[in-house]
Amino acid sequence: MSQQRNGQAAGVSDGAVFPDLPEATVARLPEYLRALHNLAETGFDTVSSEGLAAAAGVNSAKLRKDLSHLGSYGTRGVGYDVALLIAQIEHVLGLTQRRAVALVGVGNLGHALAGYAGFSSRGFRIAALFDADPGRIGERINGLVVHDIARLPEVVAAEAISIAVIATPAHAAQSVADRLVAAGVTSILNFAPCVLSVPDGVDVRKVDLAIELQILSFHEHRKSALTTLPSPTGDGSMKIRPTLDGEALAT
């Protein structure tokens, strides 16, 4: 059982059909795509690696390295053709068709995700909603009716769904994942704060909102610990910020 795909992105073993892409590159391509769409709307036909890198928040060496994995789509001395690069990245990401997505769990967070416009505008169609709560089944959200989760196999097949979003409480998520996999889903975006176990060949990505804040909390904690220490640059200045932590500080 694998819990998360890692290392090089899957491709055929001889490398003839598709080049393998480093996972770090795959994770950045969507950001480049978003930046390119912005540039296109602003009227740019062409962009340099420096310009695109700035728009995507990375350095230009990394951007060029990433794009070099896709093949050569830039022109030396000129830059990249915006429309061409958009098409190429959309092709690599498999976004040339709109993908149908199932969403399981229409509570607080799931309800918001069902109405999230960003899914629709960036390559996806929420094709079906599911919940286990009898009180919610039949409810309409954004033009979609909430199905009983028992109907997963039927609806997943009918809508040709291969990607699902789990927005249930943590205690229900593993069971939902099992049922999704049994119904034929092969990619899962998990918002429940728990680890999912899935068979090889199924990809899981996890988004844990509290974990994001906890990582920020760590850095806040570090920053406040620096409050009264002498500057490491040796210029004699002190960083004085009020510490909210009330923690013992080295002096």
Add this chain to the structure above:
Amino acid sequence: MSQQRNGQAAGVSDGAVFPDLPEATVARLPEYLRALHNLAETGFDTVSSEGLAAAAGVNSAKLRKDLSHLGSYGTRGVGYDVALLIAQIEHVLGLTQRRAVALVGVGNLGHALAGYAGFSSRGFRIAALFDADPGRIGERINGLVVHDIARLPEVVAAEAISIAVIATPAHAAQSVADRLVAAGVTSILNFAPCVLSVPDGVDVRKVDLAIELQILSFHEHRKSALTTLPSPTGDGSMKIRPTLDGEALAT
């Protein structure tokens, strides 16, 4: 201007007060913490690296390496004391006090985040809501009133807020970030699909829901491209899954 903290986690330059933690370790500590709370609830007093690693979805070598950065809190031949390790991780993450968080943008997604129970149960208190839409100001969500964003400085100071969540449309996010920073916020969790530019010393983490699906889409695309290719293991078997992509396949 920095857009994202990277590399080793910040600490004092001489390393005397806090050990520096690798960023990859920092990002996993919250997952260990969640797993430990589960174990504690299930009645475990002690857990081995093997057991905790399984619960957190990592391998045990990585877990031990991560924990070794905190100091030595395990007992050879026995394992880790669950309560002690919880306390240690919460201390390192700065979760010994409940941190006040501001949320800006109470539209579709922001409204759900304002009611997200996981923030409250895992170390945070949504202390204030803000929006720019006059139609939403004064609205009550989960017992909190939505303030005019013009009141940011005042409320951030009064509530001692250092962390904020941006859940506005992308076109408003940079301006909101600027105002948050001006008001004294030093950590931002950004749900808007855009790059934020902030001064050094301010940490930004970004969650882009569509990007998560696009990364899964890439892997779906790869999986369907494998459909009719001979097995790389050379056992003569074929991976036959119906391809939904309708894409030209090498044969």
Add this chain to the structure above:
DNA sequence: TAGATTGTTAATCGATTAACAATC
């Protein structure tokens, strides 16, 4: 003591980055 399990070492691997030759 014997068995179990940690904490650390060292090898490996993947990602980042600066520099620059190639070339438009």
Add this chain to the structure above:
DNA sequence: TAGATTGTTAATCGATTAACAATC
């Protein structure tokens, strides 16, 4: 041609992993 910018190289850095000595 001269200037600009890509694509690639090679060095560096950080993260992962297996193995095992230390030790409970």
